[in-house]
Amino acid sequence: MKLLADEGVDAPLVRRLRQEGFSVLYVAETLPGMKDLEVIALAQEEGALLLTTDKDFGELAFRRGLAPLGVLLLRLEGLPQEEKAARVLWALREHGRVLPGAFSVLDRERLRVRRLP
Numbered sequence: 001m002k003l004l005a006d007e008g009v010d011a012p013l014v015r016r017l018r019q020e021g022f023s024v025l026y027v028a029e030t031l032p033g034m035k036d037l038e039v040i041a042l043a044q045e046e047g048a049l050l051l052t053t054d055k056d057f058g059e060l061a062f063r064r065g066l067a068p069l070g071v072l073l074l075r076l077e078g079l080p081q082e083e084k085a086a087r088v089l090w091a092l093r094e095h096g097r098v099l100p101g102a103f104s105v106l107d108r109e110r111l112r113v114r115r116l117p
Contacts, residue, residue, distance in 0.1 A: 001096055004043040006052035007032060009074065016085040022092070024051075036060060043069065049099055051088070061103050061116055070100045070116070075107040 005014050007027045014026045025046060027034055034042070036056055043050045050057065050071045057071050072091065076084045091106050092099070095113070104113045 001092065001099075002046060002048040003092075004039070004046055004048040004050050006039055006050065006054055006057075007034070008053040009051050010081065010084065012081045013085055013088060016081075017088065017092075020089060058103060071103045072099060073103070073105045075105060079108065 001022065003017065003022055003024045005017075005024055005026045005028075009026070009028075011026075011028065014024050017024050025042075025048060027039060027042075031038075031042075036054065037060070039050065039052075040057070040060060042048075047069055049069050051074060052071060053074050055073065057073065061071060072088075074084070074088065076087060079087070087106060087108070091104070091111050095104075095111055098104075098113055102113045102115050104111060
């Protein structure tokens with residue numbers, strides 16, 4: 001699965017995903033300062049699942065009908081980097097097949113998946 005990590009995603013998480021074999025394009029490395037609409041366009045162009053910490057993508061997906069392949073919103077503030085990585089890897093490995101076409105929220109305790117319109 002190809003991933004596009006928005007600028008707010010922690011660099012150590014991106015590195016860990018790459019170490020685990022995921023193809024991750026990281027906005028902070030390639031095009032820092034991109035607007036949300038540009039991030040969505042890039043994710044669509046790349047055919048990538050968007051990883052983000054920015055709740056604004058929910059509004060863009062549901063109210064404006066703008067969404068890439070899928071969005072995984074990370075709500076993991078305050079967790080140590082290893083726990084964040086473990087949660088994200090779990091979500092991608094165990095539920096990766098349902099993430100495309102969905103807006104999903106991953107927090108400390110659960111993964112919520114809502115199909116995109």
